Amino acid sequence: MTMTSEPTPAAKKKLGLKERYALMTRGLDWETTYQPMEKVFPYATYEGIKIHDWDAWQDPFRLTMDAYWKYQAEKEQKLYAIMDAFAQNNGHLGLTDARYLNSLKLFLTGVSPLEYMAHRGFAHVGRAMPGVGARVACQMQSLDELRHAQTQIHSMSNYNKLYDGFHSWRHMHDRVWYLSVPKSFFDDAITAGPFEFMIAIGFSFEYVLTNLLFVPFISGAAYNGDMGAMAFGFSAQSDESRHMTLGLEAIKFMLEQDPDNLPIVQRWIDKWFWRGYRVLTLVAMMLDYMLPKKVMSWKEAWEIYAEENGGALFADLARYGIRPPLGWQQACDDKEHLSHQAWSTFYQYQGAAPFHTWVPSPEDMAWEAEKYPNTFDQYYRPRFEYWAEQEAAGTRFNNATLPQLCQVCQIPMLFTEPGDPTRICYRESEYDGETYHTCSDGCQAIFDHEPEKYVQAWLPVHQIYQGHCFGPDADPTSPDFNPLLEVIKWYRMDVGTDNAPYEGSRDQENFQAWKAMQTKN
Amino acid sequence: MAVAAVKEYVGERKDVAANLPPGTQLTYVGWIDHLMFCAPFAFPLPSDMPFGAIVEAVLPEAFGAHPDFAKIDWSTVTWTKGRQPFTPDFSKSLADNGMKHKDSLTFSTPGLTGIKGSHS
Ligand SMILES: [Fe+2]
Ligand SMILES: [Fe+2]
Numbered sequence: 001m002t003m004t005s006e007p008t009p010a011a012k013k014k015l016g017l018k019e020r021y022a023l024m025t026r027g028l029d030w031e032t033t034y035q036p037m038e039k040v041f042p043y044a045t046y047e048g049i050k051i052h053d054w055d056a057w058q059d060p061f062r063l064t065m066d067a068y069w070k071y072q073a074e075k076e077q078k079l080y081a082i083m084d085a086f087a088q089n090n091g092h093l094g095l096t097d098a099r100y101l102n103s104l105k106l107f108l109t110g111v112s113p114l115e116y117m118a119h120r121g122f123a124h125v126g127r128a129m130p131g132v133g134a135r136v137a138c139q140m141q142s143l144d145e146l147r148h149a150q151t152q153i154h155s156m157s158n159y160n161k162l163y164d165g166f167h168s169w170r171h172m173h174d175r176v177w178y179l180s181v182p183k184s185f186f187d188d189a190i191t192a193g194p195f196e197f198m199i200a201i202g203f204s205f206e207y208v209l210t211n212l213l214f215v216p217f218i219s220g221a222a223y224n225g226d227m228g229a230m231a232f233g234f235s236a237q238s239d240e241s242r243h244m245t246l247g248l249e250a251i252k253f254m255l256e257q258d259p260d261n262l263p264i265v266q267r268w269i270d271k272w273f274w275r276g277y278r279v280l281t282l283v284a285m286m287l288d289y290m291l292p293k294k295v296m297s298w299k300e301a302w303e304i305y306a307e308e309n310g311g312a313l314f315a316d317l318a319r320y321g322i323r324p325p326l327g328w329q330q331a332c333d334d335k336e337h338l339s340h341q342a343w344s345t346f347y348q349y350q351g352a353a354p355f356h357t358w359v360p361s362p363e364d365m366a367w368e369a370e371k372y373p374n375t376f377d378q379y380y381r382p383r384f385e386y387w388a389e390q391e392a393a394g395t396r397f398n399n400a401t402l403p404q405l406c407q408v409c410q411i412p413m414l415f416t417e418p419g420d421p422t423r424i425c426y427r428e429s430e431y432d433g434e435t436y437h438t439c440s441d442g443c444q445a446i447f448d449h450e451p452e453k454y455v456q457a458w459l460p461v462h463q464i465y466q467g468h469c470f471g472p473d474a475d476p477t478s479p480d481f482n483p484l485l486e487v488i489k490w491y492r493m494d495v496g497t498d499n500a501p502y503e504g505s506r507d508q509e510n511f512q513a514w515k516a517m518q519t520k521n
Numbered sequence: 522m523a524v525a526a527v528k529e530y531v532g533e534r535k536d537v538a539a540n541l542p543p544g545t546q547l548t549y550v551g552w553i554d555h556l557m558f559c560a561p562f563a564f565p566l567p568s569d570m571p572f573g574a575i576v577e578a579v580l581p582e583a584f585g586a587h588p589d590f591a592k593i594d595w596s597t598v599t600w601t602k603g604r605q606p607f608t609p610d611f612s613k614s615l616a617d618n619g620m621k622h623k624d625s626l627t628f629s630t631p632g633l634t635g636i637k638g639s640h641s
Contacts, residue, residue, distance in 0.1 A: 412560035
C-alpha cells in the first residue's frame with residue numbers, strides 16, 4: 001500500500017473551512033496493490049463515462065462528516081419537539097378538513113419509501129465512486145435520506161392512531177397498482193450504474209424536479225394546519241439545498257471531465273426528466289384536487305418551478321452543450337390537463353386506492369375553472385358534474401375493469417395526444433416478437449433504448465391476471481371467488497373503510513365528531 | 522441498444538401469453554371520445570372466443586355505465602387494431618381475426634361524443 005497523502009501536522013490553530021474540507025475529503029484512500037483498482041471499483045467505467053481527475057470534484061458546501069453530525073442532531077431535536085407538541089395538543093383537530101389527510105396518505109405510501117430507497121441508492125453509489133470528495137457527499141446524502149424516511153414515518157404515525165389508510169404503507173408500496181409508479185421509477189434508478197443514478201436522482205430529481213414535489217406538499221401542510229408535516233419539511237430543507245448542489249456538481253463534473261460524456265449525460269437527462277415528470281402526476285392532482293385549502297395550481301407551480309427555474313438552469317448548462325430534455329415542451333403543454341386526468345382516474349378506481357376521493361364541490365370547480373380557463377369547463381367539468389349527479393342518485397361511478405398500463409411509467413394509459421386532449425396517446429413498440437405499449441413519446445423512447453430492461457416490468461394489471469396478487473387463503477376455484485376483492489385484501493386495504501369515498505367515510509365522521517367535542521358541551 | 526452492463530444482460534419477459542391461463546390472450550380496448558373511462562381496458566380473453574362475444578359479453582360490463590353505451594348502433598361502429606383500420610368478422614375467433622396477444626383495439630361510435638359533447 002502506498003499512502004498518497006502527506007502525514008497531517010498536529011493542528012495547533014483552528015482550521016479554516018477550506019483547509020478542513022481538504023483534509024477531510026482528500027488523500028483518505030490509496031492505490032491498492034493486492035487487487036487492481038478496477039476490481040475495487042467494478043462499476044466505475046462500464047457506463048462509458050470517462051473521469052480523468054477525481055480531485056477536480058468540488059463540494060461548494062465544504063461540509064465534513066464531523067460538522068454534519070452536529071448540524072443534523074440540532075435539527076432533529078427541534079423537529080421532535082414540534083412533533084411531540086403537535087401530537088400532545090391534538091394538533092390534528094386544527095386541520096382545515098379531514099380531506100387533507102389523503103394527501104399525506106399519498107405521500108406516505110408513494111414518497112416516504114422512496115426516501116429509504118434514496119438512502120440505499122446513495123450508499124451504493126458512494127461506494128462505487130473512486131473519488132473521495134464524491135464519496136463523502138454521497139455518504140451524507142445517504143444519511144439524510146434515511147433521516148427523511150424516519151422523520152416522515154414518525155410524523156405521520158400520529159395520524160395512524162386516529163385515521164384510516166395509514167397502516168400498511170410499506171406493504172402497499174410493493175403491491176398496489178398506482179404505487180408501482182414511484183416504485184418502478186426508483187427501482188429503475190438503483191439498477192442503473194452509479195453515474196446514471198447521479199443524473200437520475202441527484203440531478204434530474206433533486207435538482208430539476210424536487211421543488212415541484214416538496215414545495216406543494218410542505219406548503220400544502222402549512223396552508224392546512226399540519227404542523228407535523230410542515231416541521232419535517234423545514235427540517236429537510238437545508239438537506240435539500242445540499243442535495244441540489246450535489247446533483248449540479250455531479251453533472252458539471254461529468255461534463256467537464258471528458259467531451260465524450262456529453263451524449264450519454266444528455267440521454268440520461270432526457271430519460272430521467274420524463275420519468276420524474278410522470279411520477280409528479282400524483283403531485284399535480286394533490287395540488288389541484290386533494291388540498292382543502294389550496295396553495296397554487298399545478299399549472300402555476302409548473303410555471304414557477306419548471307418553466308422559470310428550469311429554463312434558467314438549462315440556459316446555464318447550454319455552455320456545456322446540454323439542451324433542455326426531450327419532452328420538456330410536452331410537459332409544459334400538458335400542465336393544462338395533467339391534474340384533471342389524474343384525479344378522474346383515482347375517483348373512478350376509488351375501490352382500489354387506500355385514500356378517499358370525492359367530486360370537487362361547486363366552489364372547487366369554480367376554482368379549477370378560474371385556474372384553468374382554457375380547459376376545465378370544456379373538457380373536465382362535464383364529467384365531474386355527471387359524476388356528482390350520479391352520486392346524488394346513489395349510483396356513484398366505480399370503474400371495476402382493469403386499465404391498460406404504460407410499460408415504462410406504469411401509469412394507466414390516461415394521457416392524451418400532444419395537442420389533442422380528446423384522444424388517448426398510444427405508442428407501440430415491437431421487441432423480440434412481442435408488442436409493448438407506452439403512454440407517450442418519452443416513455444416509448446426509454447423503452448426502445450433498453451427494451452431488455454423494461455420487458456421485466458412488474459405491471460400490476462398483468463400480474464393480477466397472471467394470478468400473482470391473491471393472498472394464501474384465496475381460493476380461485478370457489479364458486480363465489482371475487483378476484484378484485486381478493487386483490488384489495490392482498491393489498492391489505494380494509495375493505496369499505498380505507499378504500500371508501502370520502503363522503504360518508506369514517507375519517508369524515510370522526511373528524512366532525514371530534515371537532516364538535518372540542519367546541520360544544 | 523443493449524443495456525450497459527458489467528456482464529451479459531438478459532431480462533425475463535414478464536408478460537408472455539404463456540404466463541396466462543392456457544389459451545388466453547390479452548386484448549386492450551379503448552372507446553374513442555369517451556374519456557370518462559380514464560384509460561383503455563385490459564381483458565384476458567380466450568383466443569378461440571368469437572369476436573362478437575367482445576361486443577356482447579365483455580364491453581357492456583366494462584363500458585355500460587356510460588349513458589352513450591345504450592345508444593350505440595353497432596352496425597356503424599368502426600374499429601382499429603394497432604392504430605390501423607380493422608374490420609373484424611364477428612363470427613370468427615380472435616385468433617382467426619388475426620389478433621395476437623397484447624393487441625390494442627379502439628372503437629368509434631359515430632354521433633356519440635361523450636357527456637355533453639365533451640369527449641368524456
Ligand atoms: Fe430526501
Ligand atoms: Fe408512460
